[in-house]
Amino acid sequence: MSDPLWYKDAIIYELHVRTFHDSNADGIGDFRGLIEKLDYLQELGISAIWLLPFYPSPLKDDGYDIANYLDVNPNYGTLDDFRAFLDAAHERGLRVITELVINHTSDQNPWFQKSRRAPPGSPEREVYVWSDTPEKYKDARIIFKDFETSNWSWDPIAKSYYWHRFYSHQPDLNFDNAAVHEVVERVCDFWLRLGVDGLRLDAVPYLYEREGTNCENLPETHVYLKKLRTHIDAHFSGRMLLAEANQWPEDAVAYFGNGDESHMNFHFPLMPRMFMALQMEDRFPIIDILEQTPPIPDNCQWAMFLRNHDELTLEMVTDEERDYMWRVYANDPTARINLGIRRRLAPLLVNSRRKIELLNILLFSMPGTPVLYYGDEIGMGDNFYLGDRNGCRTPMQWSADRNAGFSKANPQQLYLPITIDPEYHYEAINVENQQKNLSSLLWWMRR
Known part of the structure; x- marks a missing residue:
């Protein structure tokens, strides 16, 4: 676990604690439940776990509205439970990446x-x-x-x-105030001292505001990131910063600096073009965007993904390309939200095993670190009628048992209902079934 460039050849698995496994039958996943499933993640072959926010929160934006940065939401357990999870993950050689939501807080903070x-x-x-x-x-x-x-x-x-750049219940912090920098450093230090391996910097392009600009990618943001990176490098070794900068390649590459800002950055423009290339049966969209991507410093790496907890964002495509993507992947207007599509990987590809395999082969052959979204390794379905992006955040399907083996609670208690769509029903699509079937998608993903 001593390689300082561990993130360059990692396989990252993204999950939300409350979606994964419930150990105390309250209908909400928790850290104790997650610990019970670490052997599954190790067998899957991943090397790092990215946890979505697990802090105390009113949960109006799935935890991205943080009320206290230095504690664990009591629904998911305690700080001791988090420490136990961290130790158990490290024992299995799995690294842990958590969220650092610094652009905004909850209005209840x-x-x-x-x-x-x-x-x-x-x-x-x-x-x-x-x-x-x-x-x-x-x-x-x-x-x-x-x-x-x-x-x-x-x-x-x-x-x-x-x-507020996002919801009105998420006021933005004032990064022109040095006191805010000190608070953020304290939060970083707290989690890194516990042993967290990486921090994902949420919504990082929007930290500063200046009149006469679009308030994105401002020079002040890069000055601040250099300062934060210097602080972390001075106090901790082998840690990683992952920037969420939903920008065109030439703007996104700036978040690497000269290898002195973030270590990793998501390649947002590539993701919709992989879906586009698949549908068009033409490699051009992928080749085109990779040619537009400038080289990056040797100690940096792109994070590549097909799906995540948000909508399949179509911000980094042209209007014509967006209309095409909506037409072929979101014919039902209910599946559209903001400038994107709120669907999981399998339903996007009409549950075509060959298309799912082809896109995953593409993902793993791209010049970057692949990021998998929980449940996509078994081809889980979604339910976009749940509102917001919740349709892609339903409980993990472990078995054909009650509540898909996620929880022993009364089904009405679950934080979100289990998927019962006939094509993706939990009795058919679950880990236990696929573990027994050597030709299943789960076994294919493991290989």
Whole structure:
């Protein structure tokens, strides 16, 4: 476990603690349940686990609205349970990547509650971005177009507007304030000291705001990332920063700096073009975007993926390409959300085993580290009628038993219902069935 460049040839498996396995029959997955399933992950052949946010949260955005950065959501267990999970993963040679959501917090976070009650200009107030007018930063796009009409929201307590690039219950932190940098460093240090191997930097292009710009990829963001990287390198060895920068290749590559910003970065523009190439039966979309991708420093690596916990985003394609993707992969308008498609891998490919295999072969042959989404190794289905992106976040299907073997709770207690779509029903699509069948998708993925 001592290789400082471990992330360059890793296989990362993305999961949410609450979706994986429930050990105490309350209908919600937890760390103790996850520990019970680590042998399965080891047998699958992955080398790193990326955990979605597991912090205390109102869960209005699946945990990306964080109320306390230094604890574990009691639904998932305790800090001791997290330490036990970390130790158990490391014993099996599995590294652990967690989320560092630094662009915004929950509006229930004590920092925001203090900020909205503090007088203008006070240190507490300056932790977030406030304004007397919603007319500032007009050139910044609205990311969640289906849910928000503005990047500003009025707060009746503060009698002022606060800035949010995502949902209105997620106010943005003010990175022009050095005190915010110190708080973020404290949070980093806390989790890295526990033994976490990597941190995924959520929504990193949006940290700063400047008038007359689109408030993305600003030079100040890169200055800050260099500072954060220097801090981490000075105090910890062999750790990794993974940037989520949903940008065109020439903008995304800037998040590597000169090998002194993030170690890894997702290649967002490539992902929809793999689906496009498959449907068109033409390699051009893939070749074209790879040729547009500048070289990266030797100590850096792209993270490649087919699906994740969000919609299949179509932000980094042309309008014509987006219309094509919607037409061939999301004919039902219900499957569309924001600028994307809220479907899992198997339903996107109409459950075609050969297409699923072909896209995975493509993924694993790309110049980068592959990231798998939980359940896709068995071809799990989805349920886009659950609202938001929840259709891709249903419980892992372990067996044909009650609740798909995920939980012993009353089925009505589950955080989300199990998939019972006839084509992807948990009694047919589950780990136990596929482990017994040597020609199953699970066995193919293992090989």
